[in-house]
Amino acid sequence: MKTIWLKNPLFRKELRIGLREKKFVWMQVIYLALACGVTLFSLRNLDHQNDFWSLRMEASQLVGVLILLQSAVLLLVTPAFSSGAISGEKERNSLDLLLVGGASPAQIVAGKLLHALLLSFLLLLGGLPMGVLSLVLGGGTIQGLGLTAFILFWLTILLVQFGLMLSARERRSGYATTQTYASLAVGFPILLWLMAAVPWLSSLVEALFQDPWKGYSWLAFNLLCLSTFFFLKTLNHLEPRARYPRQMGLLFLGWYAVDVACFSYYLGQHFQHESDWAQLWSWLSALNLALLGCFLNRPEYRTRRDQHEFERYPGSRWWVWTVLFSLGMLALNVGPYLEGDQPAMLICLSGTSIVILWSTSAVVRAVAQALPRVPFRLVYFFWLALVFGTPAIGLLLSFGRPWAPWWSLVHLSPMYSLVSVTAASPEVPFGYWNGKMVLLGALCPTTYLIVTLLVCVPALALSRRRRG
Amino acid sequence: MIELVAVTHRYGEQVALDALSMRIEPQDTFAFIGPNGAGKTTTIRILATLLEPTEGEASVAGISVREEPERVRQVIGFMPDQFGLYDGLKVWEYLDLFAELHGCASARRQRLIADVLELTDLGERREAFTEHLSKGMRQRLCLARTLLHDPQVLILDEPASGLDPRARSELKELLRELRRMGKTILVSSHILPELADFCTRVGILEEGKLVAFGTLEEVLHRAACEGYHLRVLGSAQRASELLLASGAEDLKSGEEGLFSFRLAGGPQAAAALLKTLALEELEPCELVPIRTDLESAYLSLTRGGASE
Numbered sequence: 207m208k209t210i211w212l213k214n215p216l217f218r219k220e221l222r223i224g225l226r227e228k229k230f231v232w233m234q235v236i237y238l239a240l241a242c243g244v245t246l247f248s249l250r251n252l253d254h255q256n257d258f259w260s261l262r263m264e265a266s267q268l269v270g271v272l273i274l275l276q277s278a279v280l281l282l283v284t285p286a287f288s289s290g291a292i293s294g295e296k297e298r299n300s301l302d303l304l305l306v307g308g309a310s311p312a313q314i315v316a317g318k319l320l321h322a323l324l325l326s327f328l329l330l331l332g333g334l335p336m337g338v339l340s341l342v343l344g345g346g347t348i349q350g351l352g353l354t355a356f357i358l359f360w361l362t363i364l365l366v367q368f369g370l371m372l373s374a375r376e377r378r379s380g381y382a383t384t385q386t387y388a389s390l391a392v393g394f395p396i397l398l399w400l401m402a403a404v405p406w407l408s409s410l411v412e413a414l415f416q417d418p419w420k421g422y423s424w425l426a427f428n429l430l431c432l433s434t435f436f437f438l439k440t441l442n443h444l445e446p447r448a449r450y451p452r453q454m455g456l457l458f459l460g461w462y463a464v465d466v467a468c469f470s471y472y473l474g475q476h477f478q479h480e481s482d483w484a485q486l487w488s489w490l491s492a493l494n495l496a497l498l499g500c501f502l503n504r505p506e507y508r509t510r511r512d513q514h515e516f517e518r519y520p521g522s523r524w525w526v527w528t529v530l531f532s533l534g535m536l537a538l539n540v541g542p543y544l545e546g547d548q549p550a551m552l553i554c555l556s557g558t559s560i561v562i563l564w565s566t567s568a569v570v571r572a573v574a575q576a577l578p579r580v581p582f583r584l585v586y587f588f589w590l591a592l593v594f595g596t597p598a599i600g601l602l603l604s605f606g607r608p609w610a611p612w613w614s615l616v617h618l619s620p621m622y623s624l625v626s627v628t629a630a631s632p633e634v635p636f637g638y639w640n641g642k643m644v645l646l647g648a649l650c651p652t653t654y655l656i657v658t659l660l661v662c663v664p665a666l667a668l669s670r671r672r673r674g
Numbered sequence: 675m676i677e678l679v680a681v682t683h684r685y686g687e688q689v690a691l692d693a694l695s696m697r698i699e700p701q702d703t704f705a706f707i708g709p710n711g712a713g714k715t716t717t718i719r720i721l722a723t724l725l726e727p728t729e730g731e732a733s734v735a736g737i738s739v740r741e742e743p744e745r746v747r748q749v750i751g752f753m754p755d756q757f758g759l760y761d762g763l764k765v766w767e768y769l770d771l772f773a774e775l776h777g778c779a780s781a782r783r784q785r786l787i788a789d790v791l792e793l794t795d796l797g798e799r800r801e802a803f804t805e806h807l808s809k810g811m812r813q814r815l816c817l818a819r820t821l822l823h824d825p826q827v828l829i830l831d832e833p834a835s836g837l838d839p840r841a842r843s844e845l846k847e848l849l850r851e852l853r854r855m856g857k858t859i860l861v862s863s864h865i866l867p868e869l870a871d872f873c874t875r876v877g878i879l880e881e882g883k884l885v886a887f888g889t890l891e892e893v894l895h896r897a898a899c900e901g902y903h904l905r906v907l908g909s910a911q912r913a914s915e916l917l918l919a920s921g922a923e924d925l926k927s928g929e930e931g932l933f934s935f936r937l938a939g940g941p942q943a944a945a946a947l948l949k950t951l952a953l954e955e956l957e958p959c960e961l962v963p964i965r966t967d968l969e970s971a972y973l974s975l976t977r978g979g980a981s982e
Contacts, residue, residue, distance in 0.1 A: 215774040223762040300758035306722050306747050307819070308775040 208310045216309060216317025230325060237279065238332050245272055245336050273354055276333045283329065284362055287322035288369035289386040290379030297379060311444040315370060315437060322366045330358060353422055360429040367436040374443035414468065424468050431461040675700040675827060675858045676721060681730035683716050690716040692882040698860060698875065703853050705869040706862040707972055708879035714862045718831045722752040734827055751820030755832035757812045759804040765815060766800045769822060776823040790818040794848065810841025817848060828852065830861040842868060870968040880976045894971050900938060901964035901974060906931040908956030916954060920947050
């Protein structure tokens, strides 16, 4: 078993080299001088003639600004510690030596991560006295300070790991650093925009943060999951063989389970009067969990050649699925809020169709990849039968009566879940639901077939080649 | 000890190795030569488990590089064509890092480091920073690193590249010593005369294909058989025409009916040529295979198409 964390020899090596350089000392000095300068300047401008409460209010605002400033500087500096770490090894031609010399990818990444985190936390600690000012001057609380440090801690881990991931992907440190900062500059606004575009998400987040520690814990958990995801991706970039599909699948399952549980809990607490919401989430928690676990547990390619073969097809590329999924999610969430019932219904159903059908198709792909010896057509037809066959049989045998025993067969199909989820949403106009059965009937299978074809063509080709 | 079976590697559409097969026996010192871009480094990276071959199988000490790369790494010592040293680390710290990565216990590491430093004649530079070492010393330090876990197989990519004659000589002595210790060594280099001094087998690679493989004598013989000096007493003009008609290449004619040329087909082809010349009454009086060294063999057997 390799020593990955504190006894990691690569961490010790990084420390040795890092502490012998003057670069970090100068960075710390400049950072603290800048922060102290701003603090002193602001303190000088405080109006000391004011009464106690006004002074306390002013001080509180000042400390808030300072903490924000410090955080911004920290977030700007932190990615620089890691974005050149692994690409630097490549430039020095020492990464190959480490890999052949007995270091595991996890050891290398953990060593770099710990070193970059140590430098970042030293900066964070260096700025702590400014935070403590809030206690001296008044206006701040230990809890507030603790919360700020808590969230900065997890955010730092995320940023460092993100920089490391890009560093492992690129050959040149310059590219890696530029990409890290460009991604952060573009990514944060997009994230905020997406949150604003999904109204129920922002209202849920607001509900979560009614108890700050719980809200921040939830946020920290998400940051940790995202960091772990970046960690696994970094390992994948280091070596062609280092793939962690099972760990990735487990991570996403755990992540999703906790998030759904959090949301469901808060929905139960804060939206009891809107029982439909709770119903929707109880639906989603079971259905989405199963689907997400399946399609995120990405296929494990036995060799690099298999992967190349598979990825030759546009339908198998990750970005096609990301775009598709994003469009589906956006349509699903924006649709109900559009003016007019008909377009709302149409967009909402399109979104739901894409999301659910994307998931089911991905299951087919995952199964075909995971079970290379099983003829692909068998898997494919089984899935088709489950999606279309079971509801059809159920409908036929129960003569369309939901109270008949055969109707339960309809429940087996992901198509039914799709319809139920859409129908359970209070924003979907039910008047149209009954009248537009034909539309739904045509829309869902068409989308399903298109999406399935996109996914299945490469899987089929790979399956054929393997058998051949 | 090292075996490649129909190994092909492609970078996109470009074929770097084309169904390469070869076998290196235990305790061989194998010289791997070829022009730039021939596929030497690709082969070496495959054997060092840094690249997965597109097709074919490769194994070191009977362990598949594709299936069990971690185990292969335990039996090989790999030295790439660039040092990969860390500025800011001392010589012993650098070796200590790799010894620890190979899983050596703390108590054993100091002894081990002293041993490899002594072997590579770097004992006195133990406390020096790596950036203060000369190029030859750095090369020896890299070699010391590869020896830390006492590997059975050493894979050295251009170890003598950029070294001055003295450093090259020291390196050569060190490799001889390692051969005496029973290591199997695969070494790629452009400095051919020195390889010839201590290699037991030679492989010449060009455009991803092995154009010659065998003991040094076999490869030299094969290259030599293809080059000849010929003297005829008859018409030089007619002899030249006949030589070209018989398939002679790189034909050069000198004074008094003297020719030098290359002729494929070995002794049979040479005998047939002599017979033809005699029948035409050109009176061939001398046909001498050109004596060759590894460098001439290399130039004779490769076309240099892949050279940059």
